[in-house]
Every structure is written in structure tokens, then in C-alpha cells.
Amino acid sequence: MATGTLTIDLDAIVANWRALDGRTSSETGACVKADGYGLGVRRVSEALARAGCRTFFVAVAEEGAALRRALGDGPRICVFGGHMAGDAAEIAAHGLIPLLNAPEQVARHAEALPGAPFGIQLDSGMNRLGLEPADWAALRDTLPGKPEMVMSHLACADEASHLMNRAQLDAFGEMTRGVAETRSLAATGGILLGSDFHFDLTRPGIGLYGGAPFADAAPVVRLSLPVIQVRGVAVEETVGYGNIWKAERESRIATVSGGYADGLIRAVGRSANLYAEGRACRLVGRVSMDLITVDVTDLPEVPDTLDILCPEQRIDDLATSAGTIGYEILTALGARYTRRYSGG
Numbered sequence: 001m002a003t004g005t006l007t008i009d010l011d012a013i014v015a016n017w018r019a020l021d022g023r024t025s026s027e028t029g030a031c032v033k034a035d036g037y038g039l040g041v042r043r044v045s046e047a048l049a050r051a052g053c054r055t056f057f058v059a060v061a062e063e064g065a066a067l068r069r070a071l072g073d074g075p076r077i078c079v080f081g082g083h084m085a086g087d088a089a090e091i092a093a094h095g096l097i098p099l100l101n102a103p104e105q106v107a108r109h110a111e112a113l114p115g116a117p118f119g120i121q122l123d124s125g126m127n128r129l130g131l132e133p134a135d136w137a138a139l140r141d142t143l144p145g146k147p148e149m150v151m152s153h154l155a156c157a158d159e160a161s162h163l164m165n166r167a168q169l170d171a172f173g174e175m176t177r178g179v180a181e182t183r184s185l186a187a188t189g190g191i192l193l194g195s196d197f198h199f200d201l202t203r204p205g206i207g208l209y210g211g212a213p214f215a216d217a218a219p220v221v222r223l224s225l226p227v228i229q230v231r232g233v234a235v236e237e238t239v240g241y242g243n244i245w246k247a248e249r250e251s252r253i254a255t256v257s258g259g260y261a262d263g264l265i266r267a268v269g270r271s272a273n274l275y276a277e278g279r280a281c282r283l284v285g286r287v288s289m290d291l292i293t294v295d296v297t298d299l300p301e302v303p304d305t306l307d308i309l310c311p312e313q314r315i316d317d318l319a320t321s322a323g324t325i326g327y328e329i330l331t332a333l334g335a336r337y338t339r340r341y342s343g344g
Contacts, residue, residue, distance in 0.1 A: 023192070054074070057203050082100045
């Protein structure tokens with residue numbers, strides 16, 4: 001096989017959902033936007049639905065439509081982007097719940113789909129999406145019906161001691177005082193901050209897929225890259241573009257199939273390893289579009305594949321080597337991989 005194999009453990013995703021659900025007394029939904037964080041929204045959401053998840057979150061109405069086709073009737077599908085111009089037919093046809101985040105969205109939804117379900121998104125301090133406190137105060141008594149939920153989003157939940165967390169909690173509590181509908185503030189990081197942040201519904205995302213800040217998450221993905229060629233490199237010879245790596249000993253270099261066209265961004269070459277049955281092999285030279293070079297000198301035998309994502313190097317480890325975050329690594333994984341699912 002000439003392309004990498006991305007193995008996705010659906011049982012691990014379910015185990016992570018159950019573990020986060022067990023930390024609250026609230027309903028636990030699931031964030032499956034960006035094609036289930038790059039892992040395939042149909043397979044991921046079906047596994048979570050079988051485990052008992054009944055509320056799902058996506059970014060835009062088009063994602064919601066695809067999710068409804070996967071799940072059928074029953075589960076709630078909420079759209080963070082709200083009701084955008086041109087969304088009415090999609091929202092109505094697929095029973096989506098737009099989380100309205102601006103006065104013009106409230107007006108648009110009331111006019112286009114009177115009586116249709118909706119939720120409200122509030123800005124508690126992140127200044128990204130959501131009704132400002134003044135807008136909410138002006139609109140809350142004249143909404144076109146009863147919202148399915150009222151939600152906001154934490155800006156710094158991955159830093160437990162950050163003062164912004166308490167400030168947003170207080171702001172959300174103040175803005176929703178007297179609200180009888182479902183309230184939601186916490187994603188993965190918010191769940192880990194404790195019960196004050198849980199309210200009626202949590203909506204974990206990255207923690208389901210094995211990412212920080214959920215340190216107890218089970219690993220979900222393994223990415224194995226096929227070895228195309230192994231060559232000897234003499235002392236002082238260089239490898240790859242720019243001659244940035246020079247052999248200090250007689251070396252064996254494996255060239256594997258994968259590169260930045262497959263979501264393995266060039267910056268991972270700063271300090272990443274690949275693994276042969278748990279044994280680390282240093283990535284050397286620059287990551288190129290389709291190829292990565294690896295020092296396999298110390299392996300007694302070079303296997304047919306080397307792992308760049310595995311229990312020894314998870315998405316956040318690879319992200320650290322690239323100076324980014326696990327979300328980017330996960331959602332960038334490319335379309336050329338052969339995808340295999342286990343469990344579920």
C-alpha cells in the first residue's frame with residue numbers, strides 16, 4: 001500500500017465520552033463539527049448515538065444536514081453558526097437547531113421559520129459569537145418562542161487557573177438568571193473545571209478524540225506510514241531539502257509516504273519521532289509534500305510501516321513538536337489515507 005493508514009478506535013471515542021459524562025450530573029452532548037474532528041462524522045456520531053448521546057453540535061447548517069442523514073430522526077443537532085442567510089431550507093428540511101448569536105439572526109429566524117426550534121448563544125466575554133449583554137436584555141422577553149437552550153463558550157478553559165474562567169462563569173450566570181431553559185457553558189475544558197461550570201448540558205469536543213486538556217483520555221488514532229525506501233547515508237552527507245540534517249555517523253534513512261499534503265505540517269520536523277513497535281526513530285530533514293525521512297539506524301530490522309501517531313506520540317505530542325495544538329493536527333489529517341475503523 002502506497003498511502004498511510006489512519007486507524008480510528010470508535011470504542012475509545014465512546015469510552016472518552018462516557019468518562020466525561022461520568023464527571024457531571026448533566027446531560028452530555030458531543031461536538032462533531034469539522035467532519036467529526038477529521039475522523040468521519042458518520043462513523044463517530046453513530047457510535048456516540050449508540051452509546052446514548054442525544055445532542056450533537058456542528059459548526060454550520062451544511063454539516064448539520066450531513067449529520068442528520070447519518071443519524072436519522074431523534075437526536076438534537078445544534079448549529080453553532082446560527083441561522084445564516086440562505087440556511088432556512090436546510091434548517092427546516094433536517095430539523096436543525098440554530099444557535100442564534102446576533103439580533104439580525106433572531107429576526108431572520110423569526111421571519112423565515114416562524115415557530116421553528118432555535119437556541120440562543122450569548123457572549124460571556126470571548127468576543128467571538130453571541131448576543132452582547134445589552135442585546136440579550138433587549139431581546140430576551142420578545143424572542144419568537146422558547147429557546148431549546150441558552151449557551152456560551154469559554155475562552156481559556158484549557159488553563160484551569162486562568163481568571164477568565166471565573167469571569168465568564170459569573171457573566172453567564174448573571175445573563176441567564178431566571179432562564180428556565182437548558183443552559184450550556186462547558187466543552188471539554190469546562191467539564192474539567194468542575195460542577196460550577198456544568199449547568200444542564202455539556203458538549204465535549206477534543207476530549208472525545210484523545211486530546212488535551214483531558215489527560216485521562218484514551219488514545220483514538222494511529223497513523224502508520226509505509227516505508228518506500230531505505231538507504232545508507234555516509235558521515236557528512238545531508239538529507240532532504242535545504243541540507244538541514246547532516247549525518248554524524250554512518251546512517252540508514254527510511255523514506256516514508258506522507259507529508260504536508262497529508263496534514264503532517266512541515267513544522268513537525270523540528271522534534272517529532274516515528275515509531276517502530278514503540279521504539280522511537282527521529283524524523284530528520286524537512287517534511288516535504290509527500291515524503292518524510294526517518295533515521296532508522298538503530299533498528300535491527302526496518303518494518304514495512306512506521307507510526308507517526310500512536311500511544312507513544314499522540315496528537316498533542318506531535319502538535320508540540322510543531323508549535324501548534326492537537327486540534328490542528330487532528331483536523332488536518334488528509335484524504336489520501338486509507339481509513340480503518342475499529343470497535344463501535
